[in-house]
Amino acid sequence: MAYKLKKGIFKVACKHPGCPFDAEIEITQNIMGMTEEDVEIEAKKIVKDMALIKHDAMFGTKHSLSSPTIRKTSGIFEAVGAKTTSLINQSEAVKYKEYKKGDKILKKGDIATTICEVVKGSAFVDKNKAHTYNVGDTFGAAALLINQTRTADIICGEDGTTIAFYNLKELSKKDPRKAKELYTEAMEDIFDVISEMESVIDNLEKELEKENMVSENRKERISALERELLESNKKISEFEGKHSFK
Ligand SMILES: [Zn+2]
Secondary structure, eight states: OOEEEEEEEEEEEOOSTTOOOEEEEEEOSOOEESSHHHHHHHHHHHHHHHHHHHHHHHHTTTOOOOSOEEEEEEEEEEEOSSOSSOSTTOOSSEEEEEEOTTOEEEOTTOBOOOEEEEEESOEEETTEEEEEEOTTOEEOHHHHHTTSBOOSOEEEOSTTEEEEEEOHHHHHHHOHHHHHHHHHHHHHHHHHHHHHHHHHHHHHHHHHHHHHHHHHHHHHHHHHHHHHHHHHHHHHHHHHHHSOOO
């Protein structure tokens, strides 16, 4: 199982004698882990960092946050997937698969029927290594909505990477809330893809403009040469007229 924390709120108090710091900190990040403990540890790290900043802003000139107590006051741990090690809990709605580093998770051109979510590890787009998908990120949605086939190779980034393949149609029957969440994330992914495409198009347009300018310059140069030629022809005929050798 993978877990994630929803709407986590933590209380952080400073142990420095007489310090009134007692802040409520809400986690808005999507924190996931393989156990509830993992998620809580991860969440507390983030809360501590946020508390340090908050504390410094208030009492930073006097002392820094000293051995703070951090406790969760609200928030629920949600199971994200079924057991990743066995195939028993696989359903029509979601299937899990584990990969080794370098494995091809999606192949360009394959028929797309699922949206993928990184449950553990990471993956990246083959032709654009800068575009990395980490735990909680979804990919593969563009194909579902745009052209029905996978638009790029997606490569596994590290050993043990686990990917959930969601069938949105089946999932919306069993877990409409998760389906809606995935759909929203997928739309965001599509917007990312679209904005990347837009920047590619922008660059192409700029290149084209440059080309046009070059060919515009060439046209000008040619008509200038043509004018010069006409001028010289005129001069030659004038010269011949004056010095008739008939
Ligand atoms: Zn303090």
